[in-house]
Amino acid sequence: MKKYIRNLGVHFELYIGAVFLSVTTFIVIMNVITRYFLNFTFTWAEEIAVGCFVWTIFLGLANAYKTRGLIGVEMLTNLVPEKGRPVIVFITSLVVSVISGTMFAFSLKYVMNSTKITAALELSYKYIYSSIVFSFALMTIYSIYFLEQSFRKMVTGSDVKFEVKDDLEDQLLEEEIDMMKDELNIMRHRKEDK
Numbered sequence: 001m002k003k004y005i006r007n008l009g010v011h012f013e014l015y016i017g018a019v020f021l022s023v024t025t026f027i028v029i030m031n032v033i034t035r036y037f038l039n040f041t042f043t044w045a046e047e048i049a050v051g052c053f054v055w056t057i058f059l060g061l062a063n064a065y066k067t068r069g070l071i072g073v074e075m076l077t078n079l080v081p082e083k084g085r086p087v088i089v090f091i092t093s094l095v096v097s098v099i100s101g102t103m104f105a106f107s108l109k110y111v112m113n114s115t116k117i118t119a120a121l122e123l124s125y126k127y128i129y130s131s132i133v134f135s136f137a138l139m140t141i142y143s144i145y146f147l148e149q150s151f152r153k154m155v156t157g158s159d160v161k162f163e164v165k166d167d168l169e170d171q172l173l174e175e176e177i178d179m180m181k182d183e184l185n186i187m188r189h190r191k192e193d194k
Helices: 002-010 012-037 045-066 071-079 082-113 126-156 168-193
Strands: none
Touching: 002 012, 012 045, 045 126, 071 082, 082 126
16 A cells, blocks of 8 residues: 555656546547537536646656656667766756756746636636646756756766656566465465365
8 A cells, every 4th residue: 555655656747647637538528429419518618628638748748757758868868878877867957957947937937927818717827827837846856856866976976766766567566476476376275175
């Protein structure tokens, strides 16, 4: 149970994004059904679906950076020999820190000054745009963490992991091993009974 809770904490962006994606999917399907079978649509449905989808995208971006899932950054890191990787991670983390910190500041200013409202629900677009602020805030935090880790690796030479620990694969492997042990025990008991 602790591993599930820890995994929830490590990948909270994905779980929140999954909720937003589920809402988007449900609303779009509901709107399609009502349009084709009942000949009407909900005017608010598209606004909520788009807002939830935007949140899904930006939460996924933050998690992709945290788990080193951005192909361009990883490809650059993997091109360099093992000894030079901390330097490349340091440089890319520094660049991402500056860019994401700048984007955080600009997006926060934009959201604070936004006066646009949605047409049907008359809600402020701040609720949608705040996903950008949240995402770049997370990316700034993660890039500073990677920056600190790579700096420590360059200075001390100690072995430092550059990614966030993901116990999910280890947990699935442990469960598979436990299932195999259970099956083996059942087979032994059957053989002994004969």
